[in-house]
Amino acid sequence: MHSNKRVLIISCYPIKDPLHGGQKRVAAVVEEYKKVFARVKYVAVFVREHYPVYDHDDIYLTGRWATAALHDHLTSDIRIGNAMVESPDLRRKLEALLRSYKPDIIQVDQCFPYIGLRQIIQDMGIRPKIIYNSQNIETVIKEDVMTIAGAADTDVAEALAIIEEVETDLAQHADLVAAVSKEDGEYYLSLGAKRYVLASNGIATLAHSPAAVAYWHKQFKAQGIDAIASFIGSSHLPNMQGMQQMIGLRLGFFPANTRLVLAGGVGRHLKQYFDYDNMLDSTFWQRAISVGFLSESQLSGLLEVSDVILLPIVKGGGSNLKTAEAILSGKKIVATTFAFRGYESHLTLPNIWIADTPEKFRAAITEALITPLKKRSKSQELQAQTVQWHYSLKQLVEEAVKL
Amino acid sequence: MTDAKQKIWIDVTDLSVWSGHFTGTQRVTYEMSLRFYEQISDVHFFAYNERARNFYEVDFGPINQTILASRMPAEAGKRPSGFHRPSPKAVLRTQSLKAYHNLPFRVKQQLTPARREQLKKAYRTFNSVSSRVKPRRQVISSAAVPGAPAVHFQKADIVVILGKPWDTMTFIDVLRDQKTAQPFKLVHLVYDMIPTFLPQVFGQPLPANYTKYMFEALALSDRVIAISKSTKQDVARFCREELLQTPKTTVVRLGDTPNGLTVLEDKYAPSGLKPGSFILCVGTIEVRKNHALLYAAYKEAQLRDLPMPTLVIIGSRGWYTGDVIYQFQHDPLLRHSVKILHGLSDEQVDWLYGNCAFTVYPSVYEGWGLPVAESLAKGKVCIASHASSMPEIAGDLIEYFSPYDAPACLALIQKYLSVDVRRAKEAEIQAKYKITSWDKTFAQVADAVSS
Numbered sequence A: 001m002h003s004n005k006r007v008l009i010i011s012c013y014p015i016k017d018p019l020h021g022g023q024k025r026v027a028a029v030v031e032e033y034k035k036v037f038a039r040v041k042y043v044a045v046f047v048r049e050h051y052p053v054y055d056h057d058d059i060y061l062t063g064r065w066a067t068a069a070l071h072d073h074l075t076s077d078i079r080i081g082n083a084m085v086e087s088p089d090l091r092r093k094l095e096a097l098l099r100s101y102k103p104d105i106i107q108v109d110q111c112f113p114y115i116g117l118r119q120i121i122q123d124m125g126i127r128p129k130i131i132y133n134s135q136n137i138e139t140v141i142k143e144d145v146m147t148i149a150g151a152a153d154t155d156v157a158e159a160l161a162i163i164e165e166v167e168t169d170l171a172q173h174a175d176l177v178a179a180v181s182k183e184d185g186e187y188y189l190s191l192g193a194k195r196y197v198l199a200s201n202g203i204a205t206l207a208h209s210p211a212a213v214a215y216w217h218k219q220f221k222a223q224g225i226d227a228i229a230s231f232i233g234s235s236h237l238p239n240m241q242g243m244q245q246m247i248g249l250r251l252g253f254f255p256a257n258t259r260l261v262l263a264g265g266v267g268r269h270l271k272q273y274f275d276y277d278n279m280l281d282s283t284f285w286q287r288a289i290s291v292g293f294l295s296e297s298q299l300s301g302l303l304e305v306s307d308v309i310l311l312p313i314v315k316g317g318g319s320n321l322k323t324a325e326a327i328l329s330g331k332k333i334v335a336t337t338f339a340f341r342g343y344e345s346h347l348t349l350p351n352i353w354i355a356d357t358p359e360k361f362r363a364a365i366t367e368a369l370i371t372p373l374k375k376r377s378k379s380q381e382l383q384a385q386t387v388q389w390h391y392s393l394k395q396l397v398e399e400a401v402k403l
Numbered sequence B: 001m002t003d004a005k006q007k008i009w010i011d012v013t014d015l016s017v018w019s020g021h022f023t024g025t026q027r028v029t030y031e032m033s034l035r036f037y038e039q040i041s042d043v044h045f046f047a048y049n050e051r052a053r054n055f056y057e058v059d060f061g062p063i064n065q066t067i068l069a070s071r072m073p074a075e076a077g078k079r080p081s082g083f084h085r086p087s088p089k090a091v092l093r094t095q096s097l098k099a100y101h102n103l104p105f106r107v108k109q110q111l112t113p114a115r116r117e118q119l120k121k122a123y124r125t126f127n128s129v130s131s132r133v134k135p136r137r138q139v140i141s142s143a144a145v146p147g148a149p150a151v152h153f154q155k156a157d158i159v160v161i162l163g164k165p166w167d168t169m170t171f172i173d174v175l176r177d178q179k180t181a182q183p184f185k186l187v188h189l190v191y192d193m194i195p196t197f198l199p200q201v202f203g204q205p206l207p208a209n210y211t212k213y214m215f216e217a218l219a220l221s222d223r224v225i226a227i228s229k230s231t232k233q234d235v236a237r238f239c240r241e242e243l244l245q246t247p248k249t250t251v252v253r254l255g256d257t258p259n260g261l262t263v264l265e266d267k268y269a270p271s272g273l274k275p276g277s278f279i280l281c282v283g284t285i286e287v288r289k290n291h292a293l294l295y296a297a298y299k300e301a302q303l304r305d306l307p308m309p310t311l312v313i314i315g316s317r318g319w320y321t322g323d324v325i326y327q328f329q330h331d332p333l334l335r336h337s338v339k340i341l342h343g344l345s346d347e348q349v350d351w352l353y354g355n356c357a358f359t360v361y362p363s364v365y366e367g368w369g370l371p372v373a374e375s376l377a378k379g380k381v382c383i384a385s386h387a388s389s390m391p392e393i394a395g396d397l398i399e400y401f402s403p404y405d406a407p408a409c410l411a412l413i414q415k416y417l418s419v420d421v422r423r424a425k426e427a428e429i430q431a432k433y434k435i436t437s438w439d440k441t442f443a444q445v446a447d448a449v450s451s
Helices: A021-034 A063-071 A076-086 A088-101 A114-124 A138-148 A153-173 A182-191 A210-222 A237-247 A265-273 A279-287 A296-305 A321-329 A344-348 A358-370 A378-385 A394-402 B013-017 B024-039 B060-070 B088-101 B105-109 B113-130 B169-181 B206-220 B229-242 B291-303 B322-330 B346-355 B370-377 B390-397 B406-416 B419-432 B438-450
Strands: A003-011 A037-046 A105-109 A129-133 A176-179 A227-232 A258-263 A288-292 A308-311 A332-335 A352-354 B008-011 B043-049 B054-058 B158-161 B185-190 B223-226 B248-251 B278-282 B310-314 B338-341 B359-361 B382-385
Touching: A003 A021, A003 A088, A003 A394, A021 A037, A021 A105, A021 A321, A021 A394, A037 A076, A037 A088, A063 A076, A076 A088, A076 A114, A076 A153, A088 A114, A105 A114, A114 A153, A129 A153, A138 A153, A138 A237, A153 A182, A176 A182, A176 A394, A210 A296, A227 A237, A227 A296, A227 A358, A237 A265, A237 A358, A258 A265, A258 A279, A258 A296, A265 A288, A279 A288, A279 B206, A279 B229, A296 A321, A308 A321, A308 A358, A321 A332, A321 A378, A332 A358, A344 A352, A344 A378, A352 A358, B008 B024, B013 B024, B013 B043, B013 B060, B024 B043, B024 B060, B024 B438, B054 B169, B158 B438, B169 B206, B185 B206, B185 B438, B206 B229, B223 B229, B223 B438, B229 B248, B248 B438, B278 B346, B278 B370, B291 B310, B291 B322, B291 B406, B310 B346, B322 B338, B359 B370, B370 B382, B370 B390, B382 B390, B382 B406, B390 B419, B406 B419
Parallel strands: A003 A037, A003 A105, A105 A129, A129 A176, A227 A258, A227 A308, A258 A288, A308 A332, A332 A352, B008 B043, B008 B158, B158 B185, B185 B223, B223 B248, B278 B310, B278 B359, B310 B338, B359 B382
Antiparallel strands: B043 B054
């Protein structure tokens, strides 16, 4: 499979040294495209203060557009989209890019860049094929984020109107829509898309550093911990909600020699939910450890030493990269049905507990911690391998080549 | 290698490091430990050494001896009648045994079993005789006996915690590690959950530390012994809210046997007090004991121009009481009606009990309420707060008030100022109140441990 076409991918964040799930997804798409397309260029239009590490093709906002996007973190992505047509400097750079690179295909990652980009394309009179690579249903996510942050109703309504309009435009007019789950795909069909391809989130092959594994073993052994259940997540709202709702702040159901290990922003941000005058909240850290932000090496080491991986996700769009990691790891998993969106076919694998109420979720954690790990068969192992990007993006790549 | 033979291990860390007057906790620990020592075979004692982060076997004998020595009267030869002093022979034997017990553990182990048993028996006899004396002051003995063997509990063992190890947070961590390695039976006596549910009446960081300790202790315990139904309910509530499994819980009744002293000689009267002219409030002067309610009741009496007896408050100072003590001591209309006394001798305390009109106990929360029980055991009327465990002590036998209702407290004080009313109630108490011996408490504890 090979194509001589030139692909331009535009997003709102750089992918140099990717950290969050969105960055990893786009970086994986770029890598997979490079295997089949003659030229692939990635350009991020972004706020430099939000992403200090970037590539030379990336374009950061300047002037008042930068200031506005920097300070309005709830809708900075919408502001980036608007800036593409409102900022003369930015528009000039994008027009120059389109003129010089002459993309056959433009892939918009998330809907936000398309807010401004569609106007530039129309004004330049060019007709590249458009791929909409969705990561979430953005209206749902944005409403939750803004509401919980206390944004004014009018601001929420205004932001949702913009996003709904551009998502609908993309669904109806893009040449190809990629969705991370069947539910998201169905949503785009309901907006008027003729079809969609499923491009679940995946992961790169896990490479465990022996030093990192040894480090974690030593740490936990020193504290008399025999088994750990890990929840790896950013402070992204759905992670926080899932943690509070499905696991909670009372961890007496964890056996005394086990711990909940929180990695990423979720542990740090959880602290704001404690009532320090309520002594019952003071026991949380008797059974929980927050290890903060970890390098890839430390993270993969933590996964390797985990007995159980927790996916208490109850909200949010898209599919969960952590689910893919958990599946590939071969560890015991306790998850919600929601967390397995996009990975439903893997639910037949052994060592997976699905629980959708807090009581059942906690009971499942306890059971998983004390239940021996079942060995996967060869075919089950092969099935688990398909969560890697190479497999999860296969349909997207094949369809993109056909455009 | 696992020793299949069951051993009972009693934690006496508190007793081995405590100094000063016994608190209620130390009193219970001592009374139970002593009876385990005297009545149960193959019982062992251990103490926690924080520096070494380990448990060490200790001999209860020297600990008991130190406690007994500290109970000796301050003014030798001036004990009231009825006080039983050990004979010179017994004292000599004690000194010999003390020398033996101070030998390094490994040296003692080299003595023949027969000789060791002989010495031990003689020592127990002495302790049994002399243990009737109420403690006055305890001197520290070291929990870390040089050369004592570290204790690693075995699966068949029963480990009993009677004291207050939450002062040393690593205690429970080490216990948890050992129980994970060898799942022995853990029996934990719980006095109350007050620091968890009423953190406002304690100084920091006690409430959080206590709560963390109890979280671990209840997670590990196979059986809990609660000192009241109220405490049992609080344990269950805690476990429910923390999503812990509630351990099987047995309620025991604490002993309230009088100390044997009956001191009515006025030479022990604190200055200015006349028999029958005052009411008594016994207990640590801390915010939880709610002396502020008594202040409010006395002020209300002034407003209504009601006659009030002198209020005698005895107890050492505890958490957050500076304000109320200041008010009592500097209120020009009250200061002569209130006496706040510390550091009294046993005889003085006993004189106060014997000569007060009645006692009052306005505490906002208790695990049990020993001053209520002690008052009744001495035949004295007690009017008490109806909070938590206190109604369990005497049921309908005495009258209660809300710890937040000063007029109700005042009304009961007024009621019992009547000599006739008081005499009638005292007769009823004499007839109906059943004193609980420490032996009976021990029988309940021993049952719970072995069940």
